[in-house]
Amino acid sequence: MEIMDIIVDSISYPADNLKSLFIYLILGLILGLVIGVTGVETALMTGEGSFFAFLLAIIGVIISILISFLLEGYGLDIIKSGIRRSTASPEVDFQRQSINGVKSVIVSIVYFIVPVIIILLLSMVFKNWIVYIVGFILILIFSLAYTMGICRLAKTEDLSVALDIKAAIDDIFNIGFVKVILTLIAVLLVILIITGIFGAITGAIFNKTIASVIMGIIDAYLLFFSNRAMGLLYSEI
Structure with missing residues (x-):
């Protein structure tokens, strides 16, 4: 596909799959409610409150992590639909998508920790300007490889395939x-x-709460858009 075709298809994909977008928004809303109701941020950041409050916060953390993994895995399925060039929207599969979400986090850690380690080792041997140049090249290559690694994970659901940096x-x-x-x-x-456009419009017209809700919807839309684009790009292989 040409680049313009990828962008046009990806922009229309969320609008053509409003059911999936709605499901994703609901999951995101549940995540926000869990964090708010259980007092995760307050209890864990301040360390204050009763034992019950702290216990509730721990439960909230566990639920929040599980939902976050689910959302991550759901995003991988959007990439997979792009790789297959399918217009169908993914269904929620809690167990499989949560496991894939964990795999996605592992892939993220590996692809970003490897260049950091290499740069640190180089800094012990070479002068700063050499480290800066090599570091920039490494970060660029590994960032692109990370995109490929995530696509490989979405396509195969195999962690070893996703972590094959050379293949990526x-x-x-x-x-x-x-x-x-x-x-x-x-x-x-x-x-x-x-x-930028929606941020300026919502900020000028609506109060902070409504503006945040609208931007949350826009963020979900853009996540669908970017994941779809990644999948379509990888479908070239």
């Missing part, structure tokens, strides 16, 4: 290094433009 880097060049870069830049520009 090969995927970048199989799709086309320039195409991957330009597609991700295009996705970022769309996100910045939509966020």
Whole structure:
């Protein structure tokens, strides 16, 4: 697919799958309510309150983590639908999507900790300007490889496949290094433009609470958009 086709398809995908978008929003709302009702932030940040309040906060943390993993896994299924170039929306599968959400977090940690370790080792040997240049190149490559790794996880649901960094880097060049870069830049520009426009409009017209709700919906829409775009990009392989 051409880059413009990927962007156009991805922009329309959330609107064509309002049921899935609604489900995602409900899960996000539940997550917010759990955090608020159980006092997770207050109890864990201040350490104050009764034992019951602290216990309730711990329960809230556990539930919040589970829902977060579910949302992460649900996002992977959106990527998978893009890889398959399917217009169908994913259904909620709590166990499978939660497990995949855990895998996604592991992939994120590995792909970002590896370049950090390499840069730290290089800083012990080379001068700063060399470390800066090599570090920038490493971060760029691993960021792109991370995108491929997440797509590999979405496609196979296999952690070992997703953590095959060499294969992920090969995927970048199989799709086309320039195409991957330009597609991700295009996705970022769309996100910045939509966020900027709606942020300015809601901030000028509505109060803080309503504006936050609207921007929450926009954030969910953009997550669908970006995940769909990642999947369509990876479908080139």
